[in-house]
Every structure is written in C-alpha cells, then in structure tokens.
Amino acid sequence: MGMTMTQKILAAHAGLSEVKAGQLIEADLDLVLGNDITSPVAIHEMEKMKITTVFDKDKIALVPDHFVPNKDIKSAEHCKCVRQFAAKHDITNYFEVGQMGIEHALLPEKGLTVAGDVIIGADSHTCTYGALGAFSTGVGSTDMAAGMATGKAWFKVPSAIKFVLTGKPAKWVSGKDIILHIIGMIGVDGALYKSMEFVGDGIAHLTMDDRFTIANMAIEAGGKNGIFPVDDLAKEYMKEHSKREYVVYEADEDAEYDETYTIDLSTLKPTVAFPHLPENTRTIDEVGDIKIDQVVIGSCTNGRLDDLRIAAKILSGKKVADGLRVIVIPGTQKIYLQAIEEGLVQTFVNAGAVVSTPTCGPCLGGYMGILAAGERCVSTTNRNFVGRMGHVDSEIYLASPAVAAASAITGKISSPDEVM
Numbered sequence: 001m002g003m004t005m006t007q008k009i010l011a012a013h014a015g016l017s018e019v020k021a022g023q024l025i026e027a028d029l030d031l032v033l034g035n036d037i038t039s040p041v042a043i044h045e046m047e048k049m050k051i052t053t054v055f056d057k058d059k060i061a062l063v064p065d066h067f068v069p070n071k072d073i074k075s076a077e078h079c080k081c082v083r084q085f086a087a088k089h090d091i092t093n094y095f096e097v098g099q100m101g102i103e104h105a106l107l108p109e110k111g112l113t114v115a116g117d118v119i120i121g122a123d124s125h126t127c128t129y130g131a132l133g134a135f136s137t138g139v140g141s142t143d144m145a146a147g148m149a150t151g152k153a154w155f156k157v158p159s160a161i162k163f164v165l166t167g168k169p170a171k172w173v174s175g176k177d178i179i180l181h182i183i184g185m186i187g188v189d190g191a192l193y194k195s196m197e198f199v200g201d202g203i204a205h206l207t208m209d210d211r212f213t214i215a216n217m218a219i220e221a222g223g224k225n226g227i228f229p230v231d232d233l234a235k236e237y238m239k240e241h242s243k244r245e246y247v248v249y250e251a252d253e254d255a256e257y258d259e260t261y262t263i264d265l266s267t268l269k270p271t272v273a274f275p276h277l278p279e280n281t282r283t284i285d286e287v288g289d290i291k292i293d294q295v296v297i298g299s300c301t302n303g304r305l306d307d308l309r310i311a312a313k314i315l316s317g318k319k320v321a322d323g324l325r326v327i328v329i330p331g332t333q334k335i336y337l338q339a340i341e342e343g344l345v346q347t348f349v350n351a352g353a354v355v356s357t358p359t360c361g362p363c364l365g366g367y368m369g370i371l372a373a374g375e376r377c378v379s380t381t382n383r384n385f386v387g388r389m390g391h392v393d394s395e396i397y398l399a400s401p402a403v404a405a406a407s408a409i410t411g412k413i414s415s416p417d418e419v420m
Helices: 006-014 040-049 075-089 103-111 124-132 141-150 173-186 199-205 208-222 232-241 305-315 333-343 344-351 399-408
Strands: 024-028 029-036 060-063 118-121 135-138 152-154 161-164 193-199 225-227 257-264 270-272 281-282 294-297 326-327 376-377 395-398
Touching: 006 024, 006 118, 006 135, 006 193, 006 225, 029 040, 029 103, 029 141, 040 075, 040 141, 040 232, 060 075, 060 103, 103 124, 103 208, 103 333, 118 124, 118 141, 124 208, 124 225, 124 232, 135 225, 141 152, 152 232, 161 173, 161 199, 173 208, 173 232, 173 257, 173 270, 173 281, 193 208, 208 225, 208 232, 294 305, 294 399, 305 333, 305 344, 305 399, 326 344, 333 344, 376 399
Parallel strands: 029 060, 029 118, 118 135, 161 193, 161 257, 193 225, 294 326, 294 376, 376 395
Antiparallel strands: 024 152, 270 281, 270 395
16 A cells, blocks of 8 residues: 555654554654744753753754743743753754744744655644645654754654545635635544545645645644645655755555545635634634624734735735724745745734734733723634634634634725725
8 A cells, every 4th residue: 555645754754664554653854943932841851861962953943932922021021941952952053033933934934844844833733834845843842852853753654535626716705715714614523533635636726835834724624734746846846945855755556545535626605614613614604793893904824924914815905893993923034035025014013903923922822912801803813713813702604814804904804896
C-alpha cells in the first residue's frame, strides 16, 4: 500500500523507507516554534531536565505575539523569560517587537518554512505551513522543550482524509469560506488526529493566502495537519521568500485514505460560523438579522495582505456603522508597511476603524478587543468557543474578511453584495 504526502515526509525524517498509519516514529525536526505564552513553560521544562544547550540555534523560532507589546506585568515577565533565553542560546530567529508578527504569518514570510519540512510548534495553529507542502503540527510545551533540546519528536503516523477541490470559487468566496464549509460538513472532530490532504484542479484558483487560511484551520476540524501539493504558485512563493532548499513529496496513487470528499468550489457561498463552535455554519443567505457590536479583521488566519486588500476594497469610501467598533490587525510588520504604502490603512482609518500593531490580541481574549457580556463580534479569527474573546456571555461569529468588512458598514452580519 502506498503512502500519503504526509506519510512520505514523516518516513523521510524518521529514516524509514515507509511508514503506516498508527505507527510510532521518532522524526528529525527542521523547526521548533514557540511564542510568549508557550515558550516560558518549555524553557522551564528544559531547566528541569538540566539541559544547557539547544540542538540547533538556527532551527528554533521564538515569536512573542500573543500579549505583545506587553499588556501587563505578567506578560512582560513572560517575554523577558523568552528574550533572555534567546540571548543565552544565541537563537537566530528570535523576533523582538518591531520585527515580530503573528507567528504563523511571520515564519513563511521570513522563509523559515518550506516544502518537505517537519515542523512542531507550541501553538495549535502551527498546521498553517502545510500550505507550502510541509508537515507541521501543534504540540505541547513539554514536547517543544524536548524538540529544542534534541531536535527530534515522537509522532503517531496519522491516517488521512482526501479533499478533492474542483471548480473556481465565486466572487467573495475565499479560503476562509472553504474551510468553514468543510468544518461545517465534517464537524470539529471529523478529522481527529488525521492528515487533511487537499488535491484537485480547484487549488489552482486559490491564492497562497487562501491556502494558508485553509491549512491554518485544519486543527478546527481536529486535524493533525493540513497539507497542499507543491505547485508552481507554492514554488514561486518559496523562491521569493526563502533561500532554503525544499523537497517536494507527492502522494502515491495507491495511498490509502479513510474518506474522500469532493467539493465543487463554484457552488460555495460566503459562510459564517455561529456561536459557539466552528462547525455551526450557515451560508450568508441563511444568517438572518444578527446585529453586532464589534468587528475584528486579522489573526494568523486572516491577517495577510490579501485579507486587508479585500476588506479595504469593501470599506473604501464608506463608514463604519454608528456604535460599532472595528479593529484591523495586520499579520506582520511587512504586511503593515505594505498596507500603509498601498493606502489600505488610510482607507480603514477614514472609514472609522482602528489599526493595531501585529498581535494575536483579541483572538484569544488577550487584549485589543475584549468583549463584554451580551456583545457580539464578527471576527476573521479561528475559534468562537464560549468566552474565547472575553465574557462568557458574549458571542463570536467567524467569517471571511469580505463578510467582516461588509458587516462593519451595516452593523449586522451582511453579504458584501449588500454594500457593493
């Protein structure tokens, strides 16, 4: 029996000719990632193990992004811990305020993730890099500590689900709508500990930003990872951003999949996930009259340049609804700067939105947009659990940047067609 794309990558990094679903392996790591919340725990675990060196200072990335710039004393202490560790071990890829960004937008931009890599990160959305044909997955801080110390990690080889994407998405349908449709279809545990492998001619119609969004939210379906084939667009992206060599792996024709789903992208509509699970989806024509208090456009899911461009296109020449708060958060400093150069930031400010420094901030209920009791938010983030963005009696509606921007204008969840 042949191997899936993910299985081939894991086999190569375990020094094996083949692996099978369910097999336990030890694999070499190309990158170990941590942020300002998870890294301090890993650092303290390394201290307990009496580990005094890291396996490779060039293969560790430390990105303070959740509570940065520091929102309080505790977050400042966390960042100080990471900063001192990075200095002690001369970590090459430590990103201080001013250079940092939201980790999963930053690392591909910096060329630290390429096809064929095995990457672990102490953040569940580490699965983002599958958009480039890498195996990347989230782990706990203890696993991060072991990875920083040894350069290796244990994995149970995942089985896989194949998603055959066909057709061309309609106007206003983006990667966010596609992954929300899939999660609504299979549920938040529909791909539990499985590799979500995307194939089909429809991929040619998806930008890299679309693919990053889809891979990013594989974890919201329970997936171990999400992964795309390495086509010309992915190769162009890596050539532009990275000097590293990459390896292209392709699934065998006789690879085994637990399920196969075929999705005609041309039939999809803008999709919204209602509280309090990402699987609770409705198409925009099924939403009804839902008034909102806040809109957030940003995060590791939708804070990239394409996302800001589409939001600015919709907001251009219009005003945010009275009584509504709109927060726009570019994913990285580079994205922020380009948004300024293209006039996107001016568009947001003129419309009545605020623009923040890159941060995870409101996505996890950290800061820069906490919700009070009874408030509703349309957000381009990835989770809408109870209390995720603030009070347990608040509500989060997950949507694309296009739907979020349209909703900012009307003050209720709306289709872009209503305002354009």
